[in-house]
Amino acid sequence: MQETFRAELDSLTGDLARIVRLAGQMMTNASTALYQGDLQLAEMVISGADEMKDLCDETDRRCFNLLVLRATVVTDLRVVVAAMHAGRDLKRMCNLTQHIAMIARLKHPAVPIPAGVRLVSARMGVLAAKLAQDAAAAIESGDPMSGDRLAQADDQVDALRRRIFRILFSEHWPHGVEPAVDTALIGRYYERFADHAVAIARRVSLLVTDLPPEP
Amino acid sequence: MQETFRAELDSLTGDLARIVRLAGQMMTNASTALYQGDLQLAEMVISGADEMKDLCDETDRRCFNLLVLRATVVTDLRVVVAAMHAGRDLKRMCNLTQHIAMIARLKHPAVPIPAGVRLVSARMGVLAAKLAQDAAAAIESGDPMSGDRLAQADDQVDALRRRIFRILFSEHWPHGVEPAVDTALIGRYYERFADHAVAIARRVSLLVTDLPPEP
Numbered sequence: 189m190q191e192t193f194r195a196e197l198d199s200l201t202g203d204l205a206r207i208v209r210l211a212g213q214m215m216t217n218a219s220t221a222l223y224q225g226d227l228q229l230a231e232m233v234i235s236g237a238d239e240m241k242d243l244c245d246e247t248d249r250r251c252f253n254l255l256v257l258r259a260t261v262v263t264d265l266r267v268v269v270a271a272m273h274a275g276r277d278l279k280r281m282c283n284l285t286q287h288i289a290m291i292a293r294l295k296h297p298a299v300p301i302p303a304g305v306r307l308v309s310a311r312m313g314v315l316a317a318k319l320a321q322d323a324a325a326a327i328e329s330g331d332p333m334s335g336d337r338l339a340q341a342d343d344q345v346d347a348l349r350r351r352i353f354r355i356l357f358s359e360h361w362p363h364g365v366e367p368a369v370d371t372a373l374i375g376r377y378y379e380r381f382a383d384h385a386v387a388i389a390r391r392v393s394l395l396v397t398d399l400p401p402e403p
Numbered sequence: 404m405q406e407t408f409r410a411e412l413d414s415l416t417g418d419l420a421r422i423v424r425l426a427g428q429m430m431t432n433a434s435t436a437l438y439q440g441d442l443q444l445a446e447m448v449i450s451g452a453d454e455m456k457d458l459c460d461e462t463d464r465r466c467f468n469l470l471v472l473r474a475t476v477v478t479d480l481r482v483v484v485a486a487m488h489a490g491r492d493l494k495r496m497c498n499l500t501q502h503i504a505m506i507a508r509l510k511h512p513a514v515p516i517p518a519g520v521r522l523v524s525a526r527m528g529v530l531a532a533k534l535a536q537d538a539a540a541a542i543e544s545g546d547p548m549s550g551d552r553l554a555q556a557d558d559q560v561d562a563l564r565r566r567i568f569r570i571l572f573s574e575h576w577p578h579g580v581e582p583a584v585d586t587a588l589i590g591r592y593y594e595r596f597a598d599h600a601v602a603i604a605r606r607v608s609l610l611v612t613d614l615p616p617e618p
Contacts (some may be wrong), residue, residue: 214480255480265470272484276491355583366572368580370586376591 193257197267200250201395204274205327207243208388210282212320214240215381218288221238222374223306227296233289237282244279248272270394277384278362281320284381288313288374302363305355311373312348312378315341319385332392337365345382349375408472412482415465416610419489420542422458423603426496428533429455430596433503434528440520442511448504452497459494463487469484486610489562492599496535499596503528515585517578520570523588527563527593530556534600538607547607560597564590 214233221230251272255265291300301309319341326333352375355361356368429448436445467485470480506515507551516524534556541548570576571583 252480252484255484256477258473261526262471265467269467269470269487273491276488319553353584356584361580365576365580365583369568369571372584373587373591376588 193254193264196250196254196257197264197271200247200254200271200380201267201327203243204247204271204278204388204395205279205324207240207247207248208274208281208320208327208385209324210240211285212317212324213279214285215288215313215317215320218285218292219310219317221289222292222313223299223301223310225292225297225299225348226392230289230292230296234286234293237286237289240282241279244275244282247275247278251275266394270391274391274395277387281381281384284377284384287377291370291374295370298303300367301374302367302371304361304363305352305371308348308351308355309374312352312375314343315344315348316378316381316385319382319389323385323389325396326389326392330392333386333389337388338386341382341386343380349379408469408479411465411469411472412479412486415462415469415486416482416542418458418608419462419486419493419603420539422455422462422493423489423496423535423542423600424539425455426493426500427532427539429497429500430503430528430532430535433500433507434525434532435506437507437528438514438516438525440507440512440514442508445507445511446506448500449508452501452504455497456494459490459497462490462493466490481609486607489603489606489610492602496596496599499592499599500593505565506585506589510585515582516589517576517582517586519576520567520586523563523566523570524589524593527560527567527590527597530559530563531593531596531600534597534604538600540605541604541607542610545607548601548604553601553605556597556601560594564594 214237217236218233220226221233227263251268254268299306322333322337322341352371356371361368430453432444432451433448435441436448466483469483511593514521537548537552537556567586576583
């Protein structure tokens with residue numbers, strides 16, 4: 189039973205890494221759909237994210253089955269629980285890519301983010317997508333992202349969000365209320381996506397299954 | 404061991420119900436702080452939510468310990484996992500009350516939500532807090548909220564959010580960008596708080612521990 193358990197656990201963490209990577213690509217696509225007003229790409233993200241959410245539910249069921257199989261060491265239990273939480277984070281990430289693609293679809297053919305703030309907003313999207321790639325790489329290499337890099341990523345996201353607010357709230361913002369609200373909400377979605385990716389990257393040390401048994 | 408397990412599980416779900424109820428009260432306080440510009444109350448929510456997040460982390464540890472103790476029936480495992488997810492939802496709910504209290508603190512002595520949209524926004528806050536009370540009552544009575552009531556709550560939250568957008572994006576919105584962005588973000592925080600409360604209320608059937616053993 190222990191061998192089945194370990195094999196299933198390895199396959200599960202491998203799948204999680206693939207879905208995190210895919211979520212990063214989906215976020216890139218959602219951003220492209222948004223900034224280039226690409227309706228078809230927006231639709232692809234919206235339906236693709238639904239499929240990915242099904243995959244996340246599937247990892248949740250697999251985690252539960254692993255709990256039923258019963259880990260014999262506490263470390264294995266920690267891995268299953270970490271995988272379970274990572275699956276939930278991932279599902280939220282999929283939802284957030286959908287939110288952004290839905291704004292792109294709703295506002296099409298207009299691009300809801302005005303030129304003056306587009307670069308900062310897009311940079312936030314790039315950073316969010318990159319954090320998902322980093323999280324996937326961390327799972328695959330079995331090497332958690334360093335605390336320094338995680339703190340740096342947090343700082344970057346915060347700095348970009350503050351910059352967006354400064355632009356929106358300046359006296360020179362000429363675009364009115366609706367684009368400002370869209371920009372603020374999209375910034376919030378990017379921020380949350382990044383938070384979830386960082387949470388996964390932080391937990392990677394728990395997701396690595398070939399740890400020495402606990403003392 | 405099974406008796407210890409059951410006793411600890413019952414105590415855990417009891418504590419979860421208490422924290423959910425408290426989270427609802429915190430959201431009410433955050434709203435009061437916001438709409439009445441009460442700085443002291445905002446500070447209380449911000450520090451109180453930190454303490455509550457510690458309690459959530461504690462429930463997470465207790466769930467893990469229960470997994471280590473090992474449920475002998477699959478139903479018990481489901482309860483532990485449901486409690487673990489409820490603890491995470493709760494922690495996010497605490498974060499969201501903090502976000503709202505922080506906006507109240509940041510904008511004090513101004514009230515960031517203008518009169519024309521205050522009533523709708525406040526109603527969203529009342530609904531979010533009520534859903535937390537409902538979720539707590541559902542845990543305590545061991546009776547999950549009916550699917551109808553949950554769907555109705557979802558519809559109400561959605562309807563209020565759409566109404567807020569209609570007000571913000573109308574040509575007659577005279578308050579400019581900053582209050583509109585604050586109102587939109589606060590609406591988003593209420594919506595997420597309500598989502599988490601609904602998720603807990605949905606899971607209650609799994610949180611009730613005196614179920615018949617699985618066939």
